[in-house]
Amino acid sequence: MMCGVLGLLGGHSIPFAKDLLLLLTHRGQDASGLLWVDSDGYRSSKTMGHPAMIEVPNARSEIIIGSTRYPTCGKKVVSKDDLMTFVGPFSRESIALTHNGNITNMKRITNAGYECDSEFITDRLAELLSQNDGNLTRAFRELDKEIDGAYSLVGIHNGVLFAYRDARGFKPLVFGRTESHTVVASESTVLDMAGATLERDVYPGELLLFYPDMSMESHSIAQGRTHSHCFFEYVYFAHPAATIENQLVYDTRFRLGRALAQRFRKMSLEMPDYVVPVPDTSRPASQALAEELGVPMREIILKNRYLGRTFIARSQEERDAMAKTKYIYLEDKIRGKTILVVDDSIVRGTTAKMIVADLKKRGASKVYFAATCPPQTHPCYYGIDIATDKELIASDTSIEGIAKYIQADALIYQEMVGLVNAIGIKDVCLACLDGEYPTRYARQIRENIEVSGSSSMGRDYERSFE
Numbered sequence: 002m003m004c005g006v007l008g009l010l011g012g013h014s015i016p017f018a019k020d021l022l023l024l025l026t027h028r029g030q031d032a033s034g035l036l037w038v039d040s041d042g043y044r045s046s047k048t049m050g051h052p053a054m055i056e057v058p059n060a061r062s063e064i065i066i067g068s069t070r071y072p073t074c075g076k077k078v079v080s081k082d083d084l085m086t087f088v089g090p091f092s093r094e095s096i097a098l099t100h101n102g103n104i105t106n107m108k109r110i111t112n113a114g115y116e117c118d119s120e121f122i123t124d125r126l127a128e129l130l131s132q133n134d135g136n137l138t139r140a141f142r143e144l145d146k147e148i149d150g151a152y153s154l155v156g157i158h159n160g161v162l163f164a165y166r167d168a169r170g171f172k173p174l175v176f177g178r179t180e181s182h183t184v185v186a187s188e189s190t191v192l193d194m195a196g197a198t199l200e201r202d203v204y205p206g207e208l209l210l211f212y213p214d215m216s217m218e219s220h221s222i223a224q225g226r227t228h229s230h231c232f233f234e235y236v237y238f239a240h241p242a243a244t245i246e247n248q249l250v251y252d253t254r255f256r257l258g259r260a261l262a263q264r265f266r267k268m269s270l271e272m273p274d275y276v277v278p279v280p281d282t283s284r285p286a287s288q289a290l291a292e293e294l295g296v297p298m299r300e301i302i303l304k305n306r307y308l309g310r311t312f313i314a315r316s317q318e319e320r321d322a323m324a325k326t327k328y329i330y331l332e333d334k335i336r337g338k339t340i341l342v343v344d345d346s347i348v349r350g351t352t353a354k355m356i357v358a359d360l361k362k363r364g365a366s367k368v369y370f371a372a373t374c375p376p377q378t379h380p381c382y383y384g385i386d387i388a389t390d391k392e393l394i395a396s397d398t399s400i401e402g403i404a405k406y407i408q409a410d411a412l413i414y415q416e417m418v419g420l421v422n423a424i425g426i427k428d429v430c431l432a433c434l435d436g437e438y439p440t441r442y443a444r445q446i447r448e449n450i451e452v453s454g455s456s457s458m459g460r461d462y463e464r465s466f467e
């Protein structure tokens with residue numbers, strides 16, 4: 002699952018934990034859940050949709066975990082009956098956990114029919130704990146040898162809060178502490194709101210144990226492998242105020258805009274009247290691009306703020322319907338102007354095509370379209386629900402073909418070098434841009450697809466190729 006996860010230790014009000022979870026809503030709003038410890042053991046409450054709807058008691062708990070869910074494996078949550086099966090956190094015996102990421106070989110390890118990889122990890126860790134005398138470190142060492150994919154998780158074991166990040170470090174996970182509290186979360190913005198200063202990222206392959214007396218232990222489970230931090234966190238997923246691997250996401254997006262300006266100049270196009278961001282993700286990049294080109298940035302495409310992210314809508318039909326009502330245009334500013342629209346990425350091309358048509362319908366003389374991300378040519382098997390080639394226009398269409406499809410007067414894509422320099426760290430996963438999957442089983446899925454073709458329905462990593 003692509004998710005936001007949260008862990009709290011040291012006595013927090015459960016309603017406050019729910020407020021903190023709201024800061025991770027942009028990472029998933031299919032369903033949400035909180036789990037806490039009371040005198041009778043683990044208690045949980047889950048809801049379809051937004052965390053604001055989780056019903057919780059007006060009480061405190063020494064230790065709380067939670068997640069917002071965006072499904073990249075198993076089905077979407079369509080009824081309350083689905084909540085216990087598909088939505089973390091889960092608990093088994095002494096352990097409870099929830100995770101962000103996608104286990105690519107779950108169907109190969111088990112035929113138990115799991116629909117949710119968080120539940121699978123919970124059950125497997127419970128088994129490994131019983132086989133290893135309750136030793137969590139040893140259980141994790143064995144788990145790491147079995148599973149392939151991305152998983153940043155938080156959990157509880159015998160009153161201890163733990164955090165683990167897979168050896169590649171695909172998905173972000175950070176923590177901070179005060180004298181009396183520990184906060185672990187997918188994004189540092191949660192720490193700010195909880196009053197904890199960002200201490201650092203959980204290192205890839207590191208298991209952290211946080212004890213009630215605020216001491217901490219770090220165990221190396223699978224460190225030493227090359228890291229593969231998901232570049233798309235910086236481009237799209239994370240909040241601009243988040244700091245991941247010591248990079249402020251806002252600054253990265255600003256640098257992406259500067260790099261796009263260089264790309265624009267190379268194309269010798271007529272200067273636009275305005276640079277216009279597609280809200281909200283591309284705003285910092287648009288600002289930088291406008292400054293570099295010396296033209297004004299104007300926010301003439303406004304978001305209908307009562308809609309969620311179209312990317313995490315439940316179906317293509319729902320996505321299409323949302324896209325039609327997603328934007329409101331400042332019509333007076335458009336007529337007769339050459340407009341350079343900036344979006345974070347072009348996935349299916351439908352939103353780009355709609356925006357270009359909307360601007361032309363309102364009298365724009367030319368519309369250039371720029372993407373802060375290079376063409377996405379390959380699916381992601383690590384926890385973003387672009388799971389088949391068929392969902393990506395760039396998988397089989399040239400840049401010229403995409404420009405023609407979206408009816409733009411020019412299409413300006415970020416170059417790979419611009420992206421990598423803007424992110425500023427070396428060890429990033431770029432598999433959806435270059436097809437170089439960093440883990441063994443994802444490479445096998447890819448090889449199978451090269452032979453048998455991509456699925457037209459469902460997710461390729463959930464297919465059986467045997």
Ligand code: SF4
Binds near residue numbers: 233234381385430
């Ligand atoms: S394939 Fe792309 S979206 Fe998936 S983890 Fe790698 S960089 Fe991120």
